[in-house]
Each structure stands twice: as structure tokens, then as C-alpha cells.
Amino acid sequence: MTGFLTRVHLHYGRDLFNNYIRFGIPKYRDDFTGREAYEYYPAGAIFGYIKWQANDYDTKSWRFFVLRAGDDTTPQQVIYGITPGAEILADISGKERVQRFFKAIDQIEARDIDGSDVAPDYWVQSNARINSSLDPLPYRPEQHRAWLLERAVS
Template sequence: APGQTFGFVRWASNDYGTVLSRFDVLLAVGRGEPVTRFPHVTPGADVLLSISGWRKVQRVFGLIDAIEALGIDPCDVAPDHWRHIHNRLIAAEAPRPYSPERHSAWLARKALQS
């Protein structure tokens, strides 16, 4: 459904081990909105985070675990935070942790926009 955030894992291996490790956080968009095409995602989605390489993917999984430890569903996290994580990891910097305060601010902003 439009506005829904979800994770998309792509992984492949051969006889020698992992050959592809990729994780994307995507935002479902409405009809007529610009999209990036992904296999098995119709019609496509807005990309919030796109990471490849097992070490980076593993790091994102750790960040997701930390969000879940706060009692927050990662699908409800502010889209801006996923973009922040993407940008920081691409720059080889540590992303800021997500907090209950930031989440409350996101929920308030989302309520005002609807």
C-alpha cells in the first residue's frame, strides 16, 4: 500500500560462498509517482536505503535490531532516518541512533501531514 515502508533482501551464493548481499529499505508509492524498479516489487518503490556488501548489510541489520530493542517497528521509522543511515554508511561514517524522541516527532509530523 502507498506509504508503507519495507525491507527487501537480495542474497545469492555459489560453490565458493556469497556472491551477492544486498539490502534495501523501500517506500511503496502511489500510482503515477516516480519509482525505482526492483524485481518482484510492482510497480516499483522510492529507495530510502540501498546497501550492498555483507559487512554493510550486517551493520544495517544491527541498526534494525537496535530499533526493535526500543519497541519500535522498523517499518514505522521515519523515512528520513533510513536516508540518513544510507548517506552515513556510504560516507563510511557512523549513523546517529534512532530514539523514542525522534520517533515521537516523526509520528507527530506524519499526523499533521494526513
């Protein structure tokens, strides 16, 4: 991979919006204030990005992305707050769907597996299931071992 980095804008505005990382390991982070920062991810890194926004009455928008950072040779989708963009493995919107997706992530993390180490195909499949009103399938230990072996040889 190249030295190319994907920049993620993290921003918090009390009771108005919150853009933050659920999982992922950045190469480095620039903190500007207690409420705003940039994190930089190397090409190939997988991370979970939450965009929450409210209005005077309740939650206006709640989206969760599982993204893979790319480089100048990989196709990337434009996402506000991600520069220059990233490959979307999962795009979940709506409070109920995001909460159901978080339950699947919680189950994975309960087995001491970081979401950034999960097989990308699992995120794509879980995205399709959530958007079809189905729950994601459990992430099986043998599935994880197979992904780690595949990643080690490529």
C-alpha cells in the same frame, strides 16, 4: 492514498538465494509454495527487503533495501522482484555493510519500534552514512515522537 498496491516477490532457494522481508506490514500475502510468495503493500508503506544470493564458494551478493511503496502518481525506481517499483530510501550492498545496517535496525527493534514506523529521513541519512563508511546514528526517542506527530497531522 489510492488503492494501488506494490507487489513484492519473496523467494527462497536453499543455499542459492533468499529474497525476504525484514520488516513491514503487508496488506495481504499470497503463498504459492513453502518457498515462494507475494506480499502486497499499500501506497506509503515502508518495508525492508533483503536480496541474498550465493555461488559455489560463498555469498555472491547481499543487498538490503528500505523501500516506500508508491502509487501511479509517485516516482518509483525499478527493483527486480518489486512490481511496479518503489521509492528507495536505503540501498545497502555488501555483507559487511548490510550487517552494520542490521545492527542499527536491531537497536531500533530492541525499543519495540517496527522498522516500518521509523522516520523515512532516518533511513536516507543512515544509507548515506553506511555508504560513507560511517555507522548510522542512533534513532532517538524524540526523533521518533516527532515523526509520529508529523505523520498524524499529514
